[in-house]
Amino acid sequence: xxxxxxxxxxxxxxxxxxKRELGLLNGVGIIVGIIIGAGIxxxxxxxxxxxxxxxxSIIVWAAxxxxxxxxxxxxxxxxxxxxxxxxxxxYISQIYGPLMGFLYLWVSLLIMQPVHNAIQSITFxxxxxxxxxxxxxxxxxxxxLLAAAVLCLLTFINCYEVKWAMFVQDSLMFAKVxxxxxxxxxxGYELLFVGNSINLTTxxxxxxxxxPSSICLAFYSGLFSYAGWNYLNFVTEELKDPFRNLPFxxxxxxxxxxxxxxxxxxxxxxVLTTTEVGSASAVAVAFGERTLGSYSWIxxxxxxxxxxxGLNGGIFASSRLFFVGARQGHLPDFISMINMNCxxxxxxxxxxxxxxxxxxxxxxxxxxxxxxxxxxxxxxxxSVSGLLWLRYKEPELERPIKVNIILPVVFFLISIFLVVLxxxxxxxxxxxxxxxxxxxxxxxxVTVNWKKKPQAYRNxxxxxxxxxxxxxxxxxxxxx
Numbered sequence: 001x002x003x004x005x006x007x008x009x010x011x012x013x014x015x016x017x018x019k020r021e022l023g024l025l026n027g028v029g030i031i032v033g034i035i036i037g038a039g040i041x042x043x044x045x046x047x048x049x050x051x052x053x054x055x056x057s058i059i060v061w062a063a064x065x066x067x068x069x070x071x072x073x074x075x076x077x078x079x080x081x082x083x084x085x086x087x088x089x090x091y092i093s094q095i096y097g098p099l100m101g102f103l104y105l106w107v108s109l110l111i112m113q114p115v116h117n118a119i120q121s122i123t124f125x126x127x128x129x130x131x132x133x134x135x136x137x138x139x140x141x142x143x144x145l146l147a148a149a150v151l152c153l154l155t156f157i158n159c160y161e162v163k164w165a166m167f168v169q170d171s172l173m174f175a176k177v178x179x180x181x182x183x184x185x186x187x188g189y190e191l192l193f194v195g196n197s198i199n200l201t202t203x204x205x206x207x208x209x210x211x212p213s214s215i216c217l218a219f220y221s222g223l224f225s226y227a228g229w230n231y232l233n234f235v236t237e238e239l240k241d242p243f244r245n246l247p248f249x250x251x252x253x254x255x256x257x258x259x260x261x262x263x264x265x266x267x268x269x270x271v272l273t274t275t276e277v278g279s280a281s282a283v284a285v286a287f288g289e290r291t292l293g294s295y296s297w298i299x300x301x302x303x304x305x306x307x308x309x310g311l312n313g314g315i316f317a318s319s320r321l322f323f324v325g326a327r328q329g330h331l332p333d334f335i336s337m338i339n340m341n342c343x344x345x346x347x348x349x350x351x352x353x354x355x356x357x358x359x360x361x362x363x364x365x366x367x368x369x370x371x372x373x374x375x376x377x378x379x380x381x382x383s384v385s386g387l388l389w390l391r392y393k394e395p396e397l398e399r400p401i402k403v404n405i406i407l408p409v410v411f412f413l414i415s416i417f418l419v420v421l422x423x424x425x426x427x428x429x430x431x432x433x434x435x436x437x438x439x440x441x442x443x444x445x446v447t448v449n450w451k452k453k454p455q456a457y458r459n460x461x462x463x464x465x466x467x468x469x470x471x472x473x474x475x476x477x478x479x480x
Contacts, residue, residue, distance in 0.1 A: 022239050027249030029170040030232050030313050035257050036176045037120050037310020039225025041284045041303045044268055046221030048278040052209035054199055054269040061265050064222035065258030067414055072229045072254050074384050074408045076247040079233045080400040083242055086324035087233035088383045095386035099444055105325040106440030107375045113318035115372050118359035120311035121147035127300040130285050144360045154312050155353040159346045165316050172309030179302030180260050186291050187267020199269045213425030216418060220373040231317035243400045323348040330448055334465040347468050374422050374433040381415035384408050
């Protein structure tokens, strides 16, 4: 029999929960698979536009990788000290209280998670359709339809079986690394055997930008490509032996990703000028057309596989955030329901899919990236400042992993830089992001803090929960 129940309602307990099915390889697959997605094939354009030169771009990419590693190490301490699913939501809620936790959930709900998924799906559609239209402008309708189709397909896979989702994640993790290795190998051949080194020698620092606000925007584009290093913390409750597997997955994944990203960017600059990289809508396609000739279709297919895996990982991890938020009473109860037969948070997955589909109305990826950058930097700053606060407030708290205090201090200071400077370089976008975050305050007091809600409101929520329960109960049982 198939049924669905809430996993603990307003707390962490409950009769039914998500299984601990994820091992170390799955953890590495989630981190590497989510990080290496659309970003490395889109963000080089934004990094070059704001840094000006190949040399400064490479420095930005290396600094973003180092910052992500430092942040991930800080989150390893947070994740083993507060071993709950939900990542930043769980940490901010416990450290700062339910209102701040709700604001993170609110911004994630409206912007961060669905926008990330929309970017991945649009990038997938771009690279799949590019060889078909062969240099012509891609019609927005075709982009949206294909992006919507892949979002729905991966949502179905994640709803039906965790093992299916992990098979997609693990297999495509190797596929996407191989795709980047192909780009690196071509770049290495061009550099060592053809002698295309002018962009990395005499032109390395041409047109370098030193303005702090522009460098900040370059960091935003670079950090977007590393986004996902904290996603394993969203699924801590599904990790086997999380005190071991969470930090080891981080220590294995981030150096791999940083090395691959640096070499891929060097390969881009071996073949393409900074002007070409800065103006390309699809950097990897331009790279493939310049180097592979009639075989250039290989690059778009490889990139599509990469973004497919990144989107799958993003759907898997971020759906757990809304599941945990509903379980804590910060979202409607039906989002915390689990399909007992599949042991997947089906309502949360479908809810996330619907929100992601809304952002397909805008197919400009760089605009979508700007929507998320400020909000992510703000809440990461809050999470790491919470780690510092707990070091002071509760020094005796059990910490299976304890990083050197210098690391969270450095990460916190850099986060302040990334939060403050956009008010000068992109005041409109930053104020909109801040406004969306603050708009969650009245929503919190109406939907969460207000205990005596009107009967009509409670009836609507109860009816929706009963309907979703009925739908889940009608799903046929899986056959092994």
